[in-house]
Amino acid sequence: MSFDLSVIPNKNIIMGITGGIAAYKSAILVRRLKDAGFNVRVVMTEGAQAFITPLTFQALSGNPVHTQLLDPEAEAGMGHIELARWADLVLIAPASCDTLAKFAAGLADDLLSTLYLATSAPVWVAPAMNQQMWAAKATQRNLATLVDDGVHVIMPESGSQACGDVGLGRMPEPEELARQVTDYFHKAQRAIAEKFGLLASKHVVITAGPTREAIDPVRYISNHSTGKMGFALAAACYAAGAKVTLIAGPVSLDTPNGVHRINVSSAVQMLDTSMQLLDEGCDVFIATAAVADYRVAEVAEHKIKKSGDELNIALIKNPDIVATIAQQDKRPFMVGFAAETRNVEEYAAGKLVAKKLDMIACNDVSRADIGFASDENAMTVFFAEGYHLPKRDLEKASKQEIAQQLVEAIHDALHHDPAQDEAF
Ligand code: C5P
Secondary structure, eight states, X not given: OOOOTTOOTTOEEEEEEOSSTTHHHHHHHHHHHHHTTOEEEEXXXXXXXXXXXXXXXXXXXXXXXXXXXXXXXHHHHHOHHHHHHHOSEEEEEEEOHHHHHHHHXXXXXXXXXXXXXXXXXXXXXXXXXXXXXXXXXXXXXHHHHHHHTTOEEOOOEEEEOTTSOEEEEEOOXXXXXXXXXXXXXXXXXXXXXXXXXXXXXXXXXXXXXXXXXXXXXXXXXXXXXXOHHHHHHHHHHHHTTOXXXXXXXXXXXXXXXXXXXXXXXXXXXXXXXXXXXXXXXXXXXXXXXXXXXXXXXXOOSSOOOOOSSOOOOOEEEOOOHHHHHXXXXXXXXXXXXXXXXXXXXXHHHHHXXXXXXXXXXXXXXXXXXXXXXXXXXXXXXXXOGGGOOOOEEEEEEEHHHHHHHHHHHHHHHHTOOHHHHXXX
């Protein structure tokens, strides 16, 4: 299960393909852009069609390929102005000398050059050509004009060329181009979230996963927590504009995009790291970790040998991380979790008070379809009395959807003014 938000939903890219041997790389580029979640429509010049067929791009993009400016049938489907408006980004790859010259001169004698003039979307060009043509004064002059006009130029790479020459003019690999496009949208998305997101300007610290309590150098006590809920929350908080630090016990999950992860092993390490982060400034603390209640009183220096029929190991209580943080003077907004097998709501409400939390999300782990190792969850959320907020039932949904609803609940509590309630 991945919590990477690298997939960009609902963004439209027009890929312009012009006449050059690098057009074969554009087929893979369309695939990579589709993989990243973009909607892709392809526009091909006549020159491009000498190298690769529209059918290839139709199959890869899942959309009809646009080739003609003055084709009544195509214009009836999606005319050039509509196409220009549809785009969130126009990417010309490869961009030939001829196309660069047309753009620089403002010609509009084919579909792609007309589209260039008609779109208000950012335009990126990835020039690819013979090194001598790249170095030609006219090409450099046209590029300077385009940069001046606000076009983003992806510099060609140096190396051996299809024509046998060696030098500047190779189109970067499709994966690299797709990465640059995805990065651009991520940065734009992040800038919006940082300004308008539900948790904009908040630093959120999240504990996740199990802890591992050493018995000797090779053995430990732990539990089955997978960390999925905490990782989903980290991704959701980041998407809501927060700066997120994830304190993770030993789990095998990828770090969500943009999230700062600190790996720890034991409960004591998890607490030390939490206290350190609290010192650095933390607005919201979310404890999803399944912290081992006890640790071994004295960790053996060497591997314990098998001897008698019985082995007794003394255990001592671990610190309660969330309760310790909640007792600090500069305490953040505190969110706890309760996984119970019976009297779920009663026990959760008790923990809310006992641990001095602001909010608690509880679930019934006796249900086989939700909880620990499952990809889905269903929860009930309680707020501390002072908030005057009613409990919320979060219906069974993916852990990502539940995480999103928890972010909304945190936001609502942070911005809820109980004084307003009393006025009514
Ligand atoms: O007491 P219980 O383990 O049921 O409480 C669960 C909540 O307390 C969770 O939010 C969990 O992350 C947190 N907790 C903690 N440190 C502990 C035990 C639990 O932060 N030692």
